[in-house]
Amino acid sequence: MKVAKDLVAASATPMVLGILADGESYGYAILRRINELSGGELDWTEGLLYPLLHRLERLGHVESSWQTVTGERKRKYYRITDRGLAELAEQRRQWDTVVDALKEIWHDRVPQTVNPLESPA
């Protein structure tokens, strides 16, 4: 099963902000984390992640700094800002609404559609 592209794109911002809320991180580590969390189901590309990080930086939700790791290698670390935390809270509220609504719907309908003959009505 692959998650549809639109859904991946819509959920990308709260996921990145959520991961950064646990502490600063960099592109490759964020991608690994997403992979781990979804058990490999979420297929993020670099073309999705980096432009997203840059957009969040432009909007002031994250800030970045270059740090040197192991010798000459430079790495760009991202850190969530207060604005980013506020945005995360807002996104979370919206996602909770969506998820709760879906749960309600599926809780009612699943038995009916799967096995209509056994339903009491």
Add this chain to the structure above:
Amino acid sequence: MTAQDGHEELEAQFAQWRQYVLRRRELQPFDADELEDHLRGSVDELVAAGLSPDEAFLVAVKRMGSLDELSREFAREHSERLWKQLVLTADSRSPVAGTRSRRDLWAMVGCAAGAVASVKVPALFGLSLEDDSSFYARNFTLFALPWLAAFLAWRRKAGRSVLAILVALFALGAVAANAYPLADTSQSVVVTSIHLPIALWLVVGLAYVADDWRSFRRRMDFIRFTGEWFIYFILMALGGGVLSAFLFNTFKAIGILPEEFISHWLLPCGATAAVVVAGWLVEAKQSVVENIAPVLTRLFTPLFTAALLAFLVAVVWTNHGIDVEREALILFDLLLVVVLGLLLYSLSARDPLAPPGPFDKLQLALVVSALAIDVLVLVEITGRITDEYGSTPNRAAALGENVILLVNLAWSAWLLLTFIRRRTPFAALERWQTGYLPVYAAWAWIVVLVFPPLFSYV
């Protein structure tokens, strides 16, 4: 040993990959840094999982997906990168280019300030714009162009001999403009005011090609420079017009008339400074912006060809001779100049190795129809010059220009024809045009220096 080799090979692969990334305009060097770090992370993990560095690199690159897709995604977030921007003090990422363009900027500011100062110096000696307008008309290019030439010569690090020639020619120009006893209302004043700028502009050209004045490639660069400079200058003039209009009307609203300030300070100082600033802009933007002059020629060559052909058809159809008024010769001179400009600027943007195409045929049609019109005009006019008005500086200069342009265009038409029939290379046409530049210079200097005494200062 082998691990060391593998490591070096891997670094070489990273370097090569980085080059590919940097070729994309959407991906800036710091993006390449970030993506490279990502790729390295991916490679490290694959190597830890037991792949050889080579294999790991291939797999990691493959996982990243095509650069096309990546740059498309980047372009969506960074659309501004697709528009090339002029960076005034160049980019901080390349310190050498940065210092150079900062120095250019200061040199430009210095030269522009010099130009502004020289246009106001005569006022200290009591020469005002109203009462001595003929002085300013004759000299206005002498205030600005030496400073533009100075800026260019400084940029090209011109040698002493070139500098000496430049100084001597500008001095000669100053003498020609001021030494002859010309009455303010004489025709020669007008003729000099028109030809001195041409002569001095070609002196600026000498400063432009200071490093290699024989090379026809450099001369072609100067032709390109002229076109772009002209367009930037016009744009700045339009901006200046808007500024003056606002200044005038806003101050008028509070009962102050800033007329004096605008006509004595803003316009003359702004115009002379703009001459230098436009030159600097062309130099600074050379590789940043596509040349606009060739774009305009592409647009207008078909339109002008259609207009000229329609005119020729109308002349033949109505059997109406061209009514040569006093100003007609000048008008047709200007027409030839426009046609020459259209020819020059499409030459300047053409790939010399490309085979002849439909646009070259269109140009041939344009040049031939301009020539046909001009021959009609010349036939009309030769009779008149000898009997009706006699020869005056105005008429002699206009006729001289006509002949010079006619010769240039006739030979260009011939070269275009042989090029279209694949008998001569395109370079012959380029060489002809660039080799012709000294002819314009020589003629302009003759008009400025020889005409006044020749026509006994009329």
